Amino acid sequence: MTGLADDGRRHEAKAIPIMEVAARLGIEGLRRAGLEFEGPCPVCGGRDRFSINPNRGLFNCRICDDGGDGLKLVQFVLACDFVKALDYLVGKADVAPDPAVVARRKAKAEAAERQRREAEEAARARAIRDAREIWHAALTGEGTPAEEYLAARGVWFPNGWPPTLRFLPDHPYMKFWPGRGTVAWMRGPCMIAAGQNAQGRITAVHQTWFDLERPGRKAQIIAPDGSLSDAKGKAWPAKMVRGSKKGCAIxxxxxxxxxxxxxxxxxxxxxxxxxxxxxxxxxxxxxxxxxxxxxxxxxxxxxxxxxxxxxxxxxxxxxxxxxxxxxxxxxxxxxxxxxxxxxxxxxxxxxxxxxxxxxxxxxxxxxxxxxxxxxxxxxxxxxxxx
Ligand SMILES: [Zn+2]
Structure with a gap:
């Protein structure tokens, strides 16, 4: 569709660094994030879903589900075809976006964003449900190994044991593992703390697995592949929150x-x-x-x-x-x-x-x-x- 005559211009267009293309298109608000730049998408406005990798010369929007090189970026933002994008970059015409295409894209992107939010909300509701289930299954912590664990760490409660701290003797350590989904890595004694929001409702539990053999010590967490630490050599955390902790306190x-x-x-x-x-x-x-x-x-x-x-x-x-x-x-x-x-x-x-x-x-x-x-x-x- 480009024809031989465009070859020279095509090379010329491809030689323009993608960040320069972005600047010419007036894309603003990008922040460096590692090797990439991230920011609001110029088409759907989605925050932190749009990124440009200057080294690879590629952009991507996870909401619009679109991406590619600098020429593709022009087509994406201006809603135009390849030839017009070429004209825009090396050239001639003043290319204005086609309003009908822009409107169609916007509607599509908004629907995708709405879907994403609904999925997020559903996941949050599920996490809160899980947290409450764990909370209701747990026993009062007083007189249990949870009390011993804290006492060994120098923590006790002069005015009585807090009802917000509970205990489960054999609680599964549920965590995502690539290829397997969220699975129980191991089980063990665990202190369960209530995360209460401003209204006093429990929307999260804070879980601390500890070692019965070594008083006051957190449990050593073993991953499904037998490893004791992540790729950076950091021990797997023995504490984990389940639910929605935002705005909560123990x-x-x-x-x-x-x-x-x-x-x-x-x-x-x-x-x-x-x-x-x-x-x-x-x-x-x-x-x-x-x-x-x-x-x-x-x-x-x-x-x-x-x-x-x-x-x-x-x-x-x-x-x-x-x-x-x-x-x-x-x-x-x-x-x-x-x-x-x-x-x-x-x-x-x-x-x-x-x-x-x-x-x-x-x-x-x-x-x-x-x-x-x-x-x-x-x-x-x-x-x-x-
Ligand atoms: Zn987008």
Whole structure:
């Protein structure tokens, strides 16, 4: 269809780097993501589903289900044929997109996006159902190996065992494995913690598999192929969340009336602060993970971690309105800059929504390079030997 006469121009067009083609087409908002650039699709607008690989000279939109080289990109964005794309790149005519084709594509892309959202929503509902099933099957944790596990880590509860911590003696470690789908990698004793959303509903469970032979130690997870670690050499995690954790927290103590909340990421960290007995009236809730405590952060060009909350993230966690003082515990063993930025983002979000004009949020850092629970365990050991 191109004819021999086009050969020279075709070569010329193919020689134009695809990022330059993208710039000429006015494609904006692309961000570097590894070897590729990602951003909103110029045709369907789908976020983070459109990507360009400059090294390979290819683009792809997973929603539009379209992709190819620079010439293909012109056809894709301008809804034109090959010859017109060639004219556009090396040349002559001013090519305007065909409105009928654009409209048809848009409708198709919107339908695909709608389908994707529905599938996502169904998966989320299924995950929440699973989480509640696990929760209802579990026994109270008091007097079980879950209590022993925490006690061996220096964590106990001065005002009574939290009803949010339960135990299952032989709980399957369900996880995806390539070629097999989601399967039980292994089974074992597991602490089950309730992730409750702002309304107090359980939408997630946090699971910690531990080792009965070695008190206070997490279980060694063995993959279906017998491996103990992932490709990067990192041990398979012994903790896993099932359900929808967004906006949830693990409530180790009731809210109380002090207006003070102390929150660490994990049950062990938050529980360590609680067992220290420093602020006995405060509410001690575990935030599950840093990302959940921070919510989505604003992307500021040129800054890796802005530390500013993206207030459009409506489902992000924030403390109940009665809280006027929020303390985040920073563990020293993770990436300090990223961690701090995330905690600041969460505190800023809390301050923004707080009805208290004198709301205060701050970060309590564990000693450098240490995790609060490690410090706690050392203290407990020293006290025991003194
Ligand atoms: Zn698209």
């Amino acid at each position: 409530r180790l103590t009731p809210l109380g009336t002090s207006g003070v909340m102390i929150m660490g990421e994990g049950i062990e960290t938050t529980g360590s602060a609680l067992a220290e007995g420093i602020r006995p009236a405060a509410a001690f809730w575990a935030g599950i993970d840093l990302g959940n405590m921070s919510g989505r952060m604003l992307k500021v060009p040129g800054i890796r971690w802005s530390g500013q909350p993206d207030l459009e993230d409506a489902d992000a966690w924030r403390p109940p309105e009665c809280i006027s003082q929020l303390v985040f515990i920073q563990d020293g063993d993770s990436h300090p800059k990223a961690t701090r930025a995330k905690l600041l983002s969460g505190l800023e979000r809390a301050a923004h929504y707080s009805p208290h004009p004198d709301f205060k949020g701050w970060i309590a850092a564990a000693a450098e390079g240490a995790d609060l629970n490690d410090m706690r365990m050392k203290e407990v050991k020293n006290a025991g030997t003194a």
